[in-house]
Amino acid sequence: MCSTEWKNQILEQLKNIVDPDLRQNIVDLGFVRNLERIAKEDGGYDVRFTLQLTTPACPVKETFRQEAIDAVSSLDWVRNVQVDLQANQVQTSGNRPLHKVKHIIAVASCKGGVGKSTVAVNLAFTLAKLGGKVGIMDADIYGPSLPILVQPEDRIVQYKDGKITPLEYQGVKLMSFGYINTESAIMRGPMIANMMNQLLTETDWGCLDYLVIDMPPGTGDIQLTICQTISLDAAVIVTTPQQLSFQDVIKGIYMFDKVSVPCVALVENMAYFEPKDMPNKRYYLFGNGKGQKIADDYGIPFMESLPLDPDLCRWSDSGTPAVLVMSESKISQLYHSLASAVVQEIAKRAFGNRSKVPQVVFDSDKCAIVISNIDPSDGNTIHNQVEWTPWDLRNACRCALCVDEWTGMERPKHVDRNVKPLQIQSAGNYAFSVVWSDGHQSLYPFERVAHTKVQESAYSNTPASTQG
Ligand SMILES: [Zn+2]
Incomplete structure (x- = not known):
């Protein structure tokens, strides 16, 4: 041989x-x-x-x-x-803040009280259980909850060489305003942004595989500032069936989209309750969740429904993440699949799938919006094309104005036959947005529209194409 x-x-x-x-x-x-x-x-x-x-x-x-x-x-x-x-070794080159941190994941919610911080903490500790070096940054200046959810023995924050040394619990690094200020901060916007910046950029995280950022609830300026200060790799949106609305989830998607961050998972928290003595009974407290449908409609690759679990709440209050003490429980398994999905989505994107994103253009000669799918084997050549008439695509919009968010039924609408796209923009790696001549704005996940054939009948009935 x-x-x-x-x-x-x-x-x-x-x-x-x-x-x-x-x-x-x-x-x-x-x-x-x-x-x-x-x-x-x-x-x-x-x-x-x-x-x-x-x-x-x-x-x-x-x-x-x-x-x-x-x-x-x-x-x-x-x-x-x-x-x-x-x-892969953590890359130590580059000047961006947190350059020794490989991937940054934001956990966000549009409203408070959905258990976002609990999800962030348990996601972080699950990532650590999977073998990653992990940190959690609690960026919620108004109501920092990390000091309650995780209580390390040594709670004194040290400053060394002008850097803030994070605390540590079971190998996971922790930082929160709450560790620095014992009283809740009441400050004005610019000061908050400053403190946020300082805590984000001057904490010496060392080499991390994942930094989980527990974002302040909402989609305003302070959230946008965080997204612009550090380069996020992925976002997880947390909501409850009660709070869940198309509008809110879209707000979140749009916010992250402004900074080109993909939403990789949707978590529907406190979705159901399973009594301990009747493990086969499952009660949906606020109606059977429609999270999966929203995830599908907006191209979010992963959706998880988490139960309302009294044990989880109890452990959370005691300062020990539930996935550490209830490691064999069902809730730990659910967090395991959430963490795996997040890891896999990030890996997929890090592996140059960017070049495989379909291209979308408006062809005015054909009067069609042409979506070109890229061949996944070489990431370069065009694999096939799907054409939509502007009228058909405008009608396929699934925003809250076009679709009733509670029933999922299409609202009656009268779209002008001559509607045209004014602007087409890619949104993350998973969707594109269109601003229409009638003032409407739509977001289309590739999953939903990039593989559907044009509706011939509607196309031939379009006055714009027959007259023009
Ligand atoms: Zn719409």
């Missing part, structure tokens, strides 16, 4: 392992490193290599390892297989 032949045989075997999110095999993704073999007395070889993963919190890492061992072991000359798992 020549010097490269054995390597090729192994790589051929490993090509059978496909990353479920990135939809490419692990060899082409460049995950396989440091391939070596060690000769054995019987003429066979031990094989050893590294799998370089996108994140240490990769939820499928053990599956990868086992699949890799099985695949390589099937070669008859291979004796033992050793696979080392490694995650």
